[in-house]
Amino acid sequence: MIRNFLLLTTLAGALCAQGWPTAPGAMGFQAARNVNRDDADYQNGLRQLDEHHWDKAIAAFQASAARKNASSDAALYWEAYAQNRSGEIEEALSTVSALFAQYPSSRWVKDAEALKLEIDAQTGAPASPGAQSDEELKLLAINSLMQS
Numbered sequence: 001m002i003r004n005f006l007l008l009t010t011l012a013g014a015l016c017a018q019g020w021p022t023a024p025g026a027m028g029f030q031a032a033r034n035v036n037r038d039d040a041d042y043q044n045g046l047r048q049l050d051e052h053h054w055d056k057a058i059a060a061f062q063a064s065a066a067r068k069n070a071s072s073d074a075a076l077y078w079e080a081y082a083q084n085r086s087g088e089i090e091e092a093l094s095t096v097s098a099l100f101a102q103y104p105s106s107r108w109v110k111d112a113e114a115l116k117l118e119i120d121a122q123t124g125a126p127a128s129p130g131a132q133s134d135e136e137l138k139l140l141a142i143n144s145l146m147q148s
Helices: 002-017 028-033 040-048 054-066 074-084 089-102 109-123 135-147
Strands: none
Touching: 002 074, 040 074, 040 089, 054 074, 074 089, 089 135
């Protein structure tokens, strides 16, 4: 028990030292607001996230993503995030897959991979740190294994 606590504390310290974000998504909520200020649905979705109105956020992000504009990839990520928070696990995984398929080089892909790791941990799917190409994602997978 003490060893797990020390390991977790060490990992948390290492993540903080590397500038790991404290808000959801590597970009965080503030940077996410600047993605596309002209997209009213996207901005509404972010407001709904702030207020924990998951269903309204999902609807707003779906409308934003459907327009295929500059914030569509971000909208897909936040839609999956809201779906996960509302307990719609299968829908969240489907939305993450859509983000991977439609925007493979998006800056939101890494965040989506981290979200997928979080969802997998919730559902009891085994984490595989060796399968992760990114060091931060490997740390998340290790942390997931420790918590399970």
